[in-house]
Amino acid sequence: MNFPSKLIEDAVNEISRLPGIGKKTALRLALHLLKQPETHTDNLTEAIIKLRKETSYCSICHNISDQEICSICLGSRRDKGLICVVEDIPDVLAIENTSQYNGLYHVLGGVISPIQGIGPEELKIASLIERIDQPHSGDPVTEIILALPSTMEGDTTAFYITRKLKEKGIKVSTIARGIPIGGELEFTDEVTLGRSILTRINYSVD
Known part of the structure; x- marks a missing residue:
């Protein structure tokens, strides 16, 4: 040109x-x-x-924020016992647009991918465990929702997190597979994504 x-x-x-x-x-x-x-x-x-x-990031959930703690983590009407684990920030925006979820979030900043050299240490998994052991709000975490991509990397990450949480005695669920295999949350329509959140199922590694 x-x-x-x-x-x-x-x-x-x-x-x-x-x-x-x-x-x-x-x-x-x-x-x-x-x-x-x-x-x-x-x-x-x-x-x-x-x-x-x-631009800064929430010190608790790692979402984009204008202050140290984002408005979602500070929201008084949020269910502090629910934490939805997502790959990245666009996934938070996608789920929020469904208006079907009122819990908190945890942004991993990626998924486990050995091919790309991304291991668990590069993700925000340790801070997720810390949130469960020492809840910021003081309310105990009762359920972790895994809203990760339906890909091999997403499933690997979900499996790793579930094994980490098994000894915590916390319910671990995953969004229903209304999302197509290989699909990204960011590009999923709001109705399908909303139904996936509402009809989430238990996630088990057994």
Whole structure:
């Protein structure tokens, strides 16, 4: 692709690094920004810089937060005995959009994948165990819901966590398989995801 300006080329190269955006789409976005008032571009730039530099994560569940503890963990109407374990932050947003779940979350930050060199130590599993042993709210955790991808890596992670929790005497369930095998929560429709949460089943390694 030939560019009329090195500035355009540099902008297109950077924008096309974003997921799902090719060079043609990046070029359209770059040209669109050029046509906008300068304040529009300045506001966008400032928002991205703030997003990157000022975003923090909840010290309890590892969800994105504007303060040390996120609003979900602090929510007075949340069931503190329920913790839904998810792979990453988009999964929290997907489940929240169903309006079918009122418990807490725990973001692992990934799933166990030996091929990619991701082991249990790279995930937030230790802090999950700590939350069970020493609940932040003081209310005991009664159930762990595993809302992980229906993939080999997701099943491996679920199996590992379940074995870790077996001696804790806590109920461990998994969302019903209304989600297609190999599917990601982020791209599942809200009705299917909501039903999966409501019809969750016990998870056992026996």
